[in-house]
Amino acid sequence: MVLYYSNSFKKGIKIVFSNIPYIIENSVFVKPGKGQSFVRTKLRNIFSGKLIDKTFKSTDSFESADINTTKLIYLYRNKDTWFFMDKKNFEHFSVNKIIIGNLNKWIIKQNTYTAHIWKNKIISIHKNNFVNLKVINFVYNIKGNSINSGNKLAELETGVKVKIPLFIEIGDIIKVDTRSEEYISRITKKSD
Structure with a gap:
């Protein structure tokens, strides 16, 4: 076990604070003219992604959060798992489903996906920036969608x-940017 002192x-x-792994985003050591020195930090909760401000004494110590990053293959889903x-x-x-969140659509x-593992449990899964997906249906009667719009949903x-x-058909496989949820290109045309 590695200990990190706040100074x-x-x-x-990556440290464990209040039994939760955090990553240090920013740290400033402050030595006032009088009194004990301290450290102002910005910590990001690895589970939730929430950023918190915290001040520690310069002598405070914390256990390192041994987080492993690995590549995992997605196999299947059973209800909420x-x-x-x-x-x-x-x-x-x-x-x-709490860890997956809204990633299930990607x-x-x-x-293969990148996962972070802490204490032999997955704490986060990261989606790929691009995925290839098959078009299964078109959504019609979209407000503002006209013959001149040049695209369809x-x-x-x-x-x-x-x-x-408009040239994409049902059965085509397309490349999608998961960050912006935008069409990039057609990968394969459906076979007739």
Whole structure:
């Protein structure tokens, strides 16, 4: 177990504070003219992503949060639980819907995802920046959608809806940017 003293905090260090892993976003050592020196920090909760301001005595110490980053393959879903497998040792992990959050629309079977593991449990899953999804349906009667708009709204295999060009057909596989939820390109045309 590695201990970090607050007077040696640096950006990017992961610590355990109140039994929760945090990453240090910013740290300023303050030595006033009178009194004890202290450290002002900005800590990001690794579970929730929430940023907090905290002040510590310069002699306070914290345990390091041993968080491992690994690549996992998504296998399947059973109601509110998603199952992943480590590519290296074939270890299986189950992840509940609280950790998945709204990522479920970007999780596709047999795709690889980056995961952070703490105390042998997955604490976060990161979506890929781009995914290839099949167009399964078109959404019609959209307000403001006219013949001159140049695009239409499509429902993809994971349930997400994306604006696509008019030439895309049901069955085509398209590339989507998960950050902006925008169409990038057509990967394959449906086979007739």
